[in-house]
Amino acid sequence: MIELSNITKRYDGASTPVVDGINMSVGAGEICVLLGPSGCGKTTTLKMINRLVQPTSGKIFLEGKDTDEFDVVELRRRIGYVIQQIGLFPNMTVEENICVVPQLLGWDKAKARRRAAELLDIVALDPAIYLSRYPKDLSGGQAQRVGVARALATDPAVMLMDEPFGAIDPINRELIQDEFLRIQKQVRKTIVFVSHDIDEAVKMADKIAIFRGGHIEQFDSPDNILARPASPFVAGFVGADRALKRLRLVRARDAVSASGCAVRVGESGARARAVMAEYGVDQIALVDATDRLQGYFTAAQLHTLDGLLTPAEALPVEGAANCGDDLRAVVSSMFASGTSRLPTIDDDGRFVGYIEQAHIVELLRVPAGEPA
Structure with missing residues (x-):
């Protein structure tokens, strides 16, 4: 032009x-x-x-x-x-x-x-x-x-x-x-x-x-x-x-990983523990039948929960990232909440995965051998 x-x-x-x-x-x-x-x-x-x-x-x-x-x-x-x-x-x-x-x-x-x-x-x-x-x-x-x-x-x-x-x-x-x-x-x-x-x-x-x-x-x-x-x-x-x-x-949608690290309402505590073990994490998102985020469970909670999981038992999510947020806002939320990983939702409130500090560091790292 x-x-x-x-x-x-x-x-x-x-x-x-x-x-x-x-x-x-x-x-x-x-x-x-x-x-x-x-x-x-x-x-x-x-x-x-x-x-x-x-x-x-x-x-x-x-x-x-x-x-x-x-x-x-x-x-x-x-x-x-x-x-x-x-x-x-x-x-x-x-x-x-x-x-x-x-x-x-x-x-x-x-x-x-x-x-x-x-x-x-x-x-x-x-x-x-x-x-x-x-x-x-x-x-x-x-x-x-x-x-x-x-x-x-x-x-x-x-x-x-x-x-x-x-x-x-x-x-x-x-x-x-x-x-x-x-x-x-x-x-x-x-x-x-x-x-x-x-x-x-x-x-x-x-x-x-x-x-x-x-x-x-x-x-x-x-x-x-x-x-x-x-x-x-x-x-x-x-x-x-x-x-x-x-x-x-960088937008949050480009930094999301662990999109399968969630359990649905009505699934068992055993199922949640198995998914957490698969991803090597200490918390898991709870979603409903339409994938909307309902809360989360920690590993400590799940040790005492063997029945079907419900939103009433879940911890409330504070500071979930939105797919459209930039990573500056995401990192600020991480620092404010004292966590190294945040659940991420789309504009309709559906869970899409987690953003982790380690992944952000990797995204921003200039490959070895290149000028920085």
């Missing part, structure tokens, strides 16, 4: 280029985060994609077409753009802000208004409440959502975002990031996203480009950057806790 080929930007009179020899490809529907310290060239690179900054040399292609072949106004109207300061027009309502570009493109007023209402629904703002409000009446998070809606107004294939969540407090930033990822699952845009926050990049990105001094030190998946940093600079930038950061990238 987007390709940068040997892009360089040098300002008149400068001894060194701001951006030097950037090569990068972003596939359709991917989020690519440009990451690095201040002054490293990431924002300049972003702005060259829609020609807010003109490259000194090199080529940028949008869906295979050289962006130099586009009329610059047409190009910018084809690309959604979201900045940290949001840039809503204070004298316009939310509806009018969202309708600016559609009306510039000749949409009739009724079509533009329908699009504005549809987009507020997508960003989880009630159109009946927010279409008529002015920017001064919005919280920072609400204004940011309106900024995203405005960027989506003409359904562009590509969006550029320059630290869009940087001005939001940490609690709301996490919520807005989650909301944005939910929206992305619906709209599947190709997004290039400038950030200075490695945690944000790991959470949001399909690919990360780490910049240093105007060039790219590493362009890779978040997992490869964390597991196999290409240079000491990258390793230092992503942090000594990079193995812990990788916990965010």
Whole structure:
């Protein structure tokens, strides 16, 4: 969808280029985060994609077409753009802000208004409440959502975002990031996203480009950057806790094992002991006929239970993992409950297996002989 080929930007009179020899490809529907310290060239690179900054040399292609072949106004109207300061027009309502570009493109007023209402629904703002409000009446998070809606107004294939969540407090930033990822699952845009926050990049990105001094030190998946940093600079930038950061990238469903380590309501204590012995564990899940988790038994309990097992006799499950949780949340639950294994359920409450600390360690371990 987007390709940068040997892009360089040098300002008149400068001894060194701001951006030097950037090569990068972003596939359709991917989020690519440009990451690095201040002054490293990431924002300049972003702005060259829609020609807010003109490259000194090199080529940028949008869906295979050289962006130099586009009329610059047409190009910018084809690309959604979201900045940290949001840039809503204070004298316009939310509806009018969202309708600016559609009306510039000749949409009739009724079509533009329908699009504005549809987009507020997508960003989880009630159109009946927010279409008529002015920017001064919005919280920072609400204004940011309106900024995203405005960027989506003409359904562009590509969006550029320059630290869009940087001005939001940490609690709301996490919520807005989650909301944005939910929206992305619906709209599947190709997004290039400038950030200075490695945690944000790991959470949001399909690919990360780490910049240093105007060039790219590493362009890779978040997992490869964390597991196999290409240079000491990258390793230092992503942090000594990079193995812990990788916990965010793995879902509980990918770490589940011992899916057969369960006993059904009405089965015997002897059956439960046999299953526990097979798996070499000291507890076992109790499930009903539809596999929904009803509790668990410990080995100590089962020594005194020879009859048929019932939920009334089982211990309640506290802190079961959900298949969609990331391993950071799972490990946090393990630490809070003082256990090394958690039963895991799907969205319908059905037992799917256990997550064990030892298995998490194995998943995150870089194989011997590879750089870490």
